[in-house]
Amino acid sequence: MSIAIENFVKAIYKNGKRDNNDTKPGNIAKELGISNAAATDMAQKLASKDLLHYEKYQALKLTDKGNKMALNVVRKHRLWESLLFKLFDMSLHDIHREAELLEHQTSDLLAEKISEYLGNPKFDPHGDPIPNADGEITTTDTSVALSQTSEGKKYIISRLMSDDKEFFDFCAQHGLKYGNTLLVSKQFNKNKMTQILINNNTILLNEDFSSIIYVNESI
Amino acid sequence: MSIAIENFVKAIYKNGKRDNNDTKPGNIAKELGISNAAATDMAQKLASKDLLHYEKYQALKLTDKGNKMALNVVRKHRLWESLLFKLFDMSLHDIHREAELLEHQTSDLLAEKISEYLGNPKFDPHGDPIPNADGEITTTDTSVALSQTSEGKKYIISRLMSDDKEFFDFCAQHGLKYGNTLLVSKQFNKNKMTQILINNNTILLNEDFSSIIYVNESI
DNA sequence: GAAAAAATTTAAGCTTACTTAAAAATATTT
DNA sequence: AAATATTTTTAAGTAAGCTTAAATTTTTTC
Numbered sequence: 001m002s003i004a005i006e007n008f009v010k011a012i013y014k015n016g017k018r019d020n021n022d023t024k025p026g027n028i029a030k031e032l033g034i035s036n037a038a039a040t041d042m043a044q045k046l047a048s049k050d051l052l053h054y055e056k057y058q059a060l061k062l063t064d065k066g067n068k069m070a071l072n073v074v075r076k077h078r079l080w081e082s083l084l085f086k087l088f089d090m091s092l093h094d095i096h097r098e099a100e101l102l103e104h105q106t107s108d109l110l111a112e113k114i115s116e117y118l119g120n121p122k123f124d125p126h127g128d129p130i131p132n133a134d135g136e137i138t139t140t141d142t143s144v145a146l147s148q149t150s151e152g153k154k155y156i157i158s159r160l161m162s163d164d165k166e167f168f169d170f171c172a173q174h175g176l177k178y179g180n181t182l183l184v185s186k187q188f189n190k191n192k193m194t195q196i197l198i199n200n201n202t203i204l205l206n207e208d209f210s211s212i213i214y215v216n217e218s219i
Numbered sequence: 220m221s222i223a224i225e226n227f228v229k230a231i232y233k234n235g236k237r238d239n240n241d242t243k244p245g246n247i248a249k250e251l252g253i254s255n256a257a258a259t260d261m262a263q264k265l266a267s268k269d270l271l272h273y274e275k276y277q278a279l280k281l282t283d284k285g286n287k288m289a290l291n292v293v294r295k296h297r298l299w300e301s302l303l304f305k306l307f308d309m310s311l312h313d314i315h316r317e318a319e320l321l322e323h324q325t326s327d328l329l330a331e332k333i334s335e336y337l338g339n340p341k342f343d344p345h346g347d348p349i350p351n352a353d354g355e356i357t358t359t360d361t362s363v364a365l366s367q368t369s370e371g372k373k374y375i376i377s378r379l380m381s382d383d384k385e386f387f388d389f390c391a392q393h394g395l396k397y398g399n400t401l402l403v404s405k406q407f408n409k410n411k412m413t414q415i416l417i418n419n420n421t422i423l424l425n426e427d428f429s430s431i432i433y434v435n436e437s438i
Numbered sequence: 439g440a441a442a443a444a445a446t447t448t449a450a451g452c453t454t455a456c457t458t459a460a461a462a463a464t465a466t467t468t
Numbered sequence: 469a470a471a472t473a474t475t476t477t478t479a480a481g482t483a484a485g486c487t488t489a490a491a492t493t494t495t496t497t498c
Binding site (some may be wrong): 243263 | 444445448449
């Protein structure tokens with residue numbers, strides 16, 4: 001299957017996870033940077049390949065086959081991120097960009113080799129779960145967005161859900177890293193802001209950021 | 220530049236090295252598995268991009284710009300081969316196939332990181348020289364094909380110039396590996412065969428193989 | 439050196455993955 | 469619920485990278 005198809009299917013998968021299943025062509029088009037017309041076109045084409053269910057004016061839904069393809073690509077992406085993160089000193093954003101390309105040129109065999117080499121990790125450097133070779137995610141995610149946490153409690157960062165360079169630069173600068181601990185010192189519910197203490201620094205996060213930083217309660 | 224263009228330029232570069240500069244469109248077409256017409260077409264297109272010199276019915280010659288592009292791709296290919304060879308237990312042929320794809324999806328930055336990680340190697344696992352970031356090959360190659368060697372002398376394998384699975388399987392089976400030592404026990408000049416002793420086994424090579432195994436005299 | 443064979447080029451056409459523009463349907467606002 | 473705005477779809481068109489078939493040029497053979 002082509003790179004365009006892999007990216008299309010992946011975009012549906014990711015949008016389905018994120019935005020309350022808003023997987024109409026327009027949203028996928030926005031994600032991929034193509035026109036709405038191109039997205040509709042592609043959707044119809046992929047329906048004929050049994051990768052998704054298409055009904056005029058309705059949201060796109062992946063078939064089992066499409067879902068498996070998406071997870072296969074996601075697996076390769078996250079394995080590459082894990083490998084590059086381990087071997088090289090590169091920013092998370094740069095790593096993401098490289099993985100975005102490499103994921104489409106990776107045989108299942110190579111993916112297996114990478115996974116083995118890394119000790120079959122369950123999570124990548126962002127805390128995102130790595131599907132296994134059968135396209136299954138076996139881990140259960142108990143984490144919540146920082147925006148949903150309670151004042152006064154300690155949390156461990158479990159996931160940085162983004163691919164935005166500014167966000168990652170911000171994270172790198174303030175020690176917001178997978179596995180690090182922070183304290184939620186205040187929730188400004190009215191203003192939708194979250195105040196945290198990390199590395200002895202107090203940081204005020206707006207909802208843009210507090211909704212994509214996921215954490216688990218520290219015990 | 221597209222994958223098709225990178226591969227085209229690379230094919231001219233490689234053919235120029237190998238077959239006495241037989242870089243007419245037909246040969247490139249054969250190398251790439253496309254029609255002669257497609258090769259002519261592409262050649263004309265790349266001439267307009269200043270990547271090669273095109274004259275009707277003549278051999279294709281890369282411009283400096285084209286040569287640099289080819290060497291950049293070759294560099295990435297050989298760096299990937301070196302990395303995969305180091306990290307994973309895979310056959311040389313499998314490694315070659317993966318590198319063939321990855322080479323086109325690798326930023327200069329990532330290539331640098333791979334090179335650094337490996338200690339800026341000068342040669343890949345086949346003994347092929349790795350161009351530097353400026354597209355220069357700084358090593359001087361004093362090796363000769365096994366077919367050109369002298370009876371009774373010891374040699375060290377310096378290069379396995381092929382991408383054929385059968386050849387690599389043969390090599391793997393008989394210990395023909397970069398860096399290994401062998402003795403040329405007899406040259407059958409009339410029949411164009413070379414008899415070698417390696418790992419206490421005597422092997423008779425025909426010209427197909429003796430012309431792509433390169434060696435340096437052992438001192 | 440003429441005839442035959444092989445290679446190169448041109449021409450026309452195809453598929454993929456897009457585009458823009460206009461038409462049709464759905465969603466939102468008031 | 470009508471009017472307006474937004475989305476989706478259809479239609480027509482484009483560029484890249486191929487294909488096959490036919491014409492042209494070069495190379496080889498006798």
